[in-house]
Amino acid sequence: MDASDRTIATERIRRLQELAREAVRADRPDRARRYVRLARRVAERHRLTLPHRFRRFTCDRCDAYLVPGRNARVRTREGHVVVTCDCGEHARYPYD
Ligand SMILES: [Zn+2]
Helix, strand or coil: CCHHHHHHHHHHHHHHHHHHHHHHHCCCHHHHHHHHHHHHHHHHHCCCCCCHHHHHCECCCCCCECCECCCEEEEEECCEEEEEECCCCEEEEECC
């Protein structure tokens, strides 16, 4: 695997993230999950770290792509951001 393979993989992940967001907006959450899972597999295969936004706005339990106000709630609490998926899963991140 060379550098250009990784560049292509990075671009593919970015595109899948975009498609997942669009799918949620179009009320196709299952399609969004497929894109999320595919992006995770691409990252794994190429040993890439998923983009910051991807990690924050995907649910670790149900693989939903999270769009606040649509299928997720975002709250700020004591220096943390708490993202809650419609499935009930919470994720806490340091505020930045
Ligand atoms: Zn979830």
